[in-house]
Amino acid sequence: MGAFDLDGEMILVANVDGEWFAIGNTCSHAEASLSEGALDTEGCTVACPLHGAVFDLRTGEALEFPAEEPVLAYLVTVEDDEVCVEFPE
Numbered sequence: 001m002g003a004f005d006l007d008g009e010m011i012l013v014a015n016v017d018g019e020w021f022a023i024g025n026t027c028s029h030a031e032a033s034l035s036e037g038a039l040d041t042e043g044c045t046v047a048c049p050l051h052g053a054v055f056d057l058r059t060g061e062a063l064e065f066p067a068e069e070p071v072l073a074y075l076v077t078v079e080d081d082e083v084c085v086e087f088p089e
Helices: none
Strands: 003-006 010-017 017-026 039-040 045-047 054-056 061-065 071-081 082-086
Touching: 010 082
Parallel strands: none
Antiparallel strands: 003 010, 010 017, 017 071, 039 045, 045 054, 054 061, 071 082
16 A cells, blocks of 8 residues: 555555555545545445544445545556556546
8 A cells, every 4th residue: 555646646556356446535524635544445445544434445445433534535446567547537
């Protein structure tokens, strides 16, 4: 799991059991870096390091309080061993 600047947006990219996911790296509650939080591979989630809000890596949905708003989720493809994150138009 790591965070990358893609065209000015900080994106969290994670590999869970061989499947790649990308969501916005900034917690919608406290603006903390989600890439510094705990990755749960069984639940396919990440927890914010400040207050423990949990986000679904597949959808960006906020699953646990105190976050109520989702973060953006991005489509991820792998082409020739390169992980590609697609931005919505």
